[in-house]
Amino acid sequence: MAGHSHWANIKRKKEAVDNKRGKIWTKLSKAISVAASMGGGDPDANPRLRLAIADAKSARMPNDTIDRAIKRGTGDLKGSSIEEILYEGYGPAGVAVMVDVLTDNRNRTASELRKIFDTSGGNLGATGCVAWNFDRKGVINIPLEQISEDRLMEIALEAGADDIQREEDGFTVTCQPEVYSDVQEALEAAGIEVDSSSVTRLPKDSVEVEGNDARKLMKLMAALDDHDDVQGVSANFNISDEVLEEIEG
Numbered sequence: 001m002a003g004h005s006h007w008a009n010i011k012r013k014k015e016a017v018d019n020k021r022g023k024i025w026t027k028l029s030k031a032i033s034v035a036a037s038m039g040g041g042d043p044d045a046n047p048r049l050r051l052a053i054a055d056a057k058s059a060r061m062p063n064d065t066i067d068r069a070i071k072r073g074t075g076d077l078k079g080s081s082i083e084e085i086l087y088e089g090y091g092p093a094g095v096a097v098m099v100d101v102l103t104d105n106r107n108r109t110a111s112e113l114r115k116i117f118d119t120s121g122g123n124l125g126a127t128g129c130v131a132w133n134f135d136r137k138g139v140i141n142i143p144l145e146q147i148s149e150d151r152l153m154e155i156a157l158e159a160g161a162d163d164i165q166r167e168e169d170g171f172t173v174t175c176q177p178e179v180y181s182d183v184q185e186a187l188e189a190a191g192i193e194v195d196s197s198s199v200t201r202l203p204k205d206s207v208e209v210e211g212n213d214a215r216k217l218m219k220l221m222a223a224l225d226d227h228d229d230v231q232g233v234s235a236n237f238n239i240s241d242e243v244l245e246e247i248e249g
Contacts, residue, residue, distance in 0.1 A: 027231055028056045029069040030102040034082050036073025047178065051199055054181045058197045080104040087113055088130045091122040091220050092213040095237045096130035098201050103229040112227065120220030121213070134201040134234060137162075138180030140173040140187065141195040147171075152192075159186035170195060174202070203236030214239045215247050 032052040039046035043053055049070070056066050072079035083106055087099040097117075103109040114124050142152065144166075152171055153164050160179035165172045175183050177199045187194060209217055217237060224233045239247075 023226075023228075024059050025056075025061050025065065026228065027102075028052065028059055028061060029065065029072075030082060031231060032056060032066060032069035033073035033079065034084055034102055036070045037075075037082070038073075041070045041074040041076075047181075050181045051177065054184050055198055058184070058194060085109070086127075086131075087124060088127065089117050089122055089124040090130070091117075091120070091235060091237070092216040093207055093209045093237070095122075095207050095209060095217060095235050096133050096203065097122065097220070097224075098130060098134055098234045099224055100201075100231040100233075101229050102231055109227075109229045113224070113230075116220065116223045116227070120223060121216040122220050133204050133236060135204065136177055136199065137202050138173075138175040138177055138183065138197070138199045139202070140175075140183065140197040142171045142173065142187070142192060143195050144170050146192050147190075155186050155190050155192070156183055159183040198232070200232055201234035203234065206236050206238040209237045209239050210243050214243050218244075218247055 032049065035046060035049035035052045039048055041049070043050040053066055056069075068077060071077040082102050082104050085101045085103065085106060087101060087110075089097050089099070091097050099113065101109055101113075110124075117124050147155075149164070149166055149171065152173070156164055156173045156175075159175075159182050161173050161175040161183050163174045165174075173183060173187075180197075180199055184194070184197060217235075218239070221233060221235060224230055
């Protein structure tokens with residue numbers, strides 16, 4: 001799929017493990033709290049909160065956990081003040097990397113991310129250095145056995161999706177962030193279970209990476225994604241299946 005993030009495909013396998021140990025829920029709770037803090041606790045009047053709740057529900061977060069996160073954001077429950085920051089930088093082989101962060105300590109987080117980049121052969125860059133190469137999109141992944149391609153196109157496009165692509169292990173639906181929750185709700189109403197979904201940054205082009213650069217790049221991406229303050233990581237690389245198997249081995 002043109003512009004699709006290779007990292008998004010790799011990360012899907014990783015998220016199953018992360019979700020079991022609660023890491024995904026922790027990050028999603030932060031996103032809900034920040035959205036509620038910025039726009040209020042009513043999802044009908046707060047599109048960003050509506051998106052955050054949709055992501056939480058797709059990760060099977062319990063409703064009471066979602067409610068607590070909203071209350072922390074609105075001040076009904078005590079919690080730390082959280083700041084939203086976007087970091088940009090370069091990985092090995094000049095790969096463009098964008099890191100969405102929610103943190104209660106900007107200096108600590110910046111220092112830790114800089115160290116992660118440095119030790120993996122990359123470097124943090126100035127604001128705007130790579131953002132031009134990414135589009136923000138809603139991405140929903142659906143197993144092949146859930147629905148026919150024609151029926152999926154009918155439901156998703158009517159709800160406002162931009163594109164549907166059939167891939168080896170399923171369908172990928174892309175849409176503008178503004179209609180992301182509408183598309184999710186339409187799929188849910190049709191009884192379709194999604195494999196994963198998120199609003200992310202998709203690269204406009206990609207860089208082929210191999211050898212030791214590929215190994216260092218995967219180390220960088222995994223370390224960034226594992227950081228507690230990091231909400232999402234996007235990059236414009238492509239690594240062949242053969243090289244990935246060698247790295248994983």
